[in-house]
Amino acid sequence: MTIISRRGIYLPSHKKETLRKPVESAGMPDRLAIPLFLYGETDNPCVPSVSEDSRVRKYETVGVFASGFQAISPADATVREIREIGGLPYLILEPDEEQQEPFPLPALDPKMVLENEIFERANRAAVTAGGRPLSEVLDTYKKRDVIQLWVDAICDETYSTASIELLRTRGEDLVSGLRLAARAIGAQAGGILISAFSSYGLPEEVDGLPVEKVLGKYPLRDRVREKLAMTQGELLDAGALLGLHEAVILGKGDVETLVTVNGNCVATPKNLWVACGTPVNYLFDVCGLTEEPTCFLLGDAMTGRLADREDPVALGTNTALAFVTDKIRKRACINCGRCIERCPQMLYPTEIARALDAKEYEQLLRQNAVACTGCGVCSYVCPVGIDLTVKTKRAVRQARRLLEEEELAKAQQMLPNAVPEEEPKPVLSAFGRDDLLDPVSYEPEQETLSFFTKSLPPPKKQTAQENKNTQKKPSSKKTDGKKPPAAGKSSPKGKPGGKKTKKGAKK
Amino acid sequence: MTRTKTAPFVRQGVSSMAISIDVLLAGLVLLAMSYLYYGWRPVLLGLIGGISSLAAQILVSLLLSRRLPARPVSAAAYGLTVALLLPPSAPYWMPMVGGVFATAVACVPLGGEGHSPFHPAAAGASFLTICFAGQMFAYPAPRAPMTNFLPLGDTASVLAGTSPASVMKNGVSPLTTLTEAVTGQAAGAIGATFILIIAACAVYLIARRAVYLSSILSFLAGIYLIGYLWPRLSTGPITSGLWELLSGSAVFVAVFLVGDRRYASKHFWVRIGLGLLTAAVCMAMRYYGVYEQGAFFAVLLINAVVPLFDRRLTHLFEKGGVSHAEE
Numbered sequence: 001m002t003i004i005s006r007r008g009i010y011l012p013s014h015k016k017e018t019l020r021k022p023v024e025s026a027g028m029p030d031r032l033a034i035p036l037f038l039y040g041e042t043d044n045p046c047v048p049s050v051s052e053d054s055r056v057r058k059y060e061t062v063g064v065f066a067s068g069f070q071a072i073s074p075a076d077a078t079v080r081e082i083r084e085i086g087g088l089p090y091l092i093l094e095p096d097e098e099q100q101e102p103f104p105l106p107a108l109d110p111k112m113v114l115e116n117e118i119f120e121r122a123n124r125a126a127v128t129a130g131g132r133p134l135s136e137v138l139d140t141y142k143k144r145d146v147i148q149l150w151v152d153a154i155c156d157e158t159y160s161t162a163s164i165e166l167l168r169t170r171g172e173d174l175v176s177g178l179r180l181a182a183r184a185i186g187a188q189a190g191g192i193l194i195s196a197f198s199s200y201g202l203p204e205e206v207d208g209l210p211v212e213k214v215l216g217k218y219p220l221r222d223r224v225r226e227k228l229a230m231t232q233g234e235l236l237d238a239g240a241l242l243g244l245h246e247a248v249i250l251g252k253g254d255v256e257t258l259v260t261v262n263g264n265c266v267a268t269p270k271n272l273w274v275a276c277g278t279p280v281n282y283l284f285d286v287c288g289l290t291e292e293p294t295c296f297l298l299g300d301a302m303t304g305r306l307a308d309r310e311d312p313v314a315l316g317t318n319t320a321l322a323f324v325t326d327k328i329r330k331r332a333c334i335n336c337g338r339c340i341e342r343c344p345q346m347l348y349p350t351e352i353a354r355a356l357d358a359k360e361y362e363q364l365l366r367q368n369a370v371a372c373t374g375c376g377v378c379s380y381v382c383p384v385g386i387d388l389t390v391k392t393k394r395a396v397r398q399a400r401r402l403l404e405e406e407e408l409a410k411a412q413q414m415l416p417n418a419v420p421e422e423e424p425k426p427v428l429s430a431f432g433r434d435d436l437l438d439p440v441s442y443e444p445e446q447e448t449l450s451f452f453t454k455s456l457p458p459p460k461k462q463t464a465q466e467n468k469n470t471q472k473k474p475s476s477k478k479t480d481g482k483k484p485p486a487a488g489k490s491s492p493k494g495k496p497g498g499k500k501t502k503k504g505a506k507k
Numbered sequence: 508m509t510r511t512k513t514a515p516f517v518r519q520g521v522s523s524m525a526i527s528i529d530v531l532l533a534g535l536v537l538l539a540m541s542y543l544y545y546g547w548r549p550v551l552l553g554l555i556g557g558i559s560s561l562a563a564q565i566l567v568s569l570l571l572s573r574r575l576p577a578r579p580v581s582a583a584a585y586g587l588t589v590a591l592l593l594p595p596s597a598p599y600w601m602p603m604v605g606g607v608f609a610t611a612v613a614c615v616p617l618g619g620e621g622h623s624p625f626h627p628a629a630a631g632a633s634f635l636t637i638c639f640a641g642q643m644f645a646y647p648a649p650r651a652p653m654t655n656f657l658p659l660g661d662t663a664s665v666l667a668g669t670s671p672a673s674v675m676k677n678g679v680s681p682l683t684t685l686t687e688a689v690t691g692q693a694a695g696a697i698g699a700t701f702i703l704i705i706a707a708c709a710v711y712l713i714a715r716r717a718v719y720l721s722s723i724l725s726f727l728a729g730i731y732l733i734g735y736l737w738p739r740l741s742t743g744p745i746t747s748g749l750w751e752l753l754s755g756s757a758v759f760v761a762v763f764l765v766g767d768r769r770y771a772s773k774h775f776w777v778r779i780g781l782g783l784l785t786a787a788v789c790m791a792m793r794y795y796g797v798y799e800q801g802a803f804f805a806v807l808l809i810n811a812v813v814p815l816f817d818r819r820l821t822h823l824f825e826k827g828g829v830s831h832a833e834e
Contacts, residue, residue: 158517302515335621336526337773348773351818376515383525390513
């Protein structure tokens, strides 16, 4: 598949540092932070089903979401507390020194398994795709009459090779997961899509399904998705499909993710199997640092976000980066038009930014600002270093708000006597983090609010001293521009590599 | 890897100076060619234009309490472009006045690089044409390379030449051949007669993404088309169209002023339309105006309406968020 367009960009590649290298296990850190929220869900609060100091086994349910989706423990551990990290609620677990062999769920026969059993198992095993439960994603595809599913192993950004390595090391399991997903929605398994630039040494087909090479500029995934949509095809994240395979065939929970650990100050870049909830700095303890990084990123360089050293790795995270950064000299726009020329959505970023600054919100709708996907191309090509992506993301939020208001006004006109029902407030809105509900509008420098512990039972009883410490604790989002403390200083129990599971590395 | 708070955390690394440096390099190539034909005088004129423009930018920035540009290459490029539109025998104060006007009046106070409503170099050249039309079009006769260089001092004894544009203004065919006009052996401005070298510069600038090919081609096509449809010469429409292209600094203005991406429209079809419109205005000035050429006046007029077109009319041509299937 070749996608020809003058829009988009060819990104520099740093993949060879981790490509075709052995995949290792990161081991177990001394703390795991299980998210009590879903990034892609607006009204799906999670209530912990365990109490403080209770013991949990690997794959045991630790929280139940309003939708019925479950949060499960990635290890044998002791529940410590509910804590906010970056303004968001997490259940903190302390893994045991010795990990026991977990009790898997009963394995299902892939040829006999029923559609609803696949959905149920995906929920029970906490399989997610793009921050949402996989079952919901599949349900959406089913409603949209998707007739063909493809494995998304397109690593179109600068550093990530996790999906490619998944294909290289677990190709047959990926195909098995794809077939299960396709069966669940009554679609056909299409094959595996990879970027042509990273296809060297990969097979032409896996288990009877073709490995299709896609050639084109970044953002390639969005374009492939558009092209597939024309034939009612869709992409599914490789990690999610592997999780589905393990859940159905092996009865395992989806508690680990393959993460590419790289950056300009990482001693040995690697692809690591990481337990969900592992702190970022732990990964860099495992890989080693050549010098003190000035920032950590979760996600790749084009679309990732700044992370605090204690931020946990969530399922679906496939890149963790550490950088010593250069200063960027920002100057006024010179009206060169590179951003407009390269925008894959054919938008006019400078005009959108101007309209936002001038509060000409109608102009945002006229410019179709809601079409922005947040790919970052405009900021990447800007010769004067303007963060246009930040402005376009703000504009997207503003434009969406306007559209919602317009729709509401229309609805009220149609039903003048109707009493509007009060909508339930989304749980993340309550934390003032609407931005996190949508990756496009996510902005890390936003202020974080911190009253989660007030709304979630059971809150930890804090001593007066602890309360004082909590109040004094500075916001974790204020780290940019400052050097974070040495990664090694807060290393987990033991040395890099931490506790190893008895089971050893996930193969 | 750059220090920012939000994605993307990698940048392409193209400097804001890139466009100006490319224009400057292309201008220096034309100055070097001019040296081969006229000696050191045009080189000095170019240097004076660049330096005076640069000095004016620093001075005006200080006066307006604005942050001093770290590397004010763009100002030097504007000054050099003005100098390249002067005759090789022009007095030394002319590029100085033109460069200072370009930066101190038409650029910095009106919003700076890329935001001024007028291309500063076009403004500088227009100002000189209006104020000193006599000196502006007093071209010396073209010489063979490396012989009889122009004097560095007084140019009163220099043999005056007639440019193809001035001859055509009277409805007469130029005395020079088309080949001579292409190779720079016709009377004209310092940088505007070396058509082949300008074409090479255009290829470089297009490859470096400093200029828009669509703007250049639409402007030149418009000039040729009007020359063809309403010929001023009795030799036929094709020859007339070609002479309109090769005379009156049209090719130079197309590459260095009309094509400049900072002052051109950001939308393809708007660029094409405005390129044709610029050509129409330019030709109207040639046909009915006082001066033998009007290319930089046309650029100046059309520059002023570019933001209007970009903001108000672009939705007629392009709509954001169109899927790539439709692209």
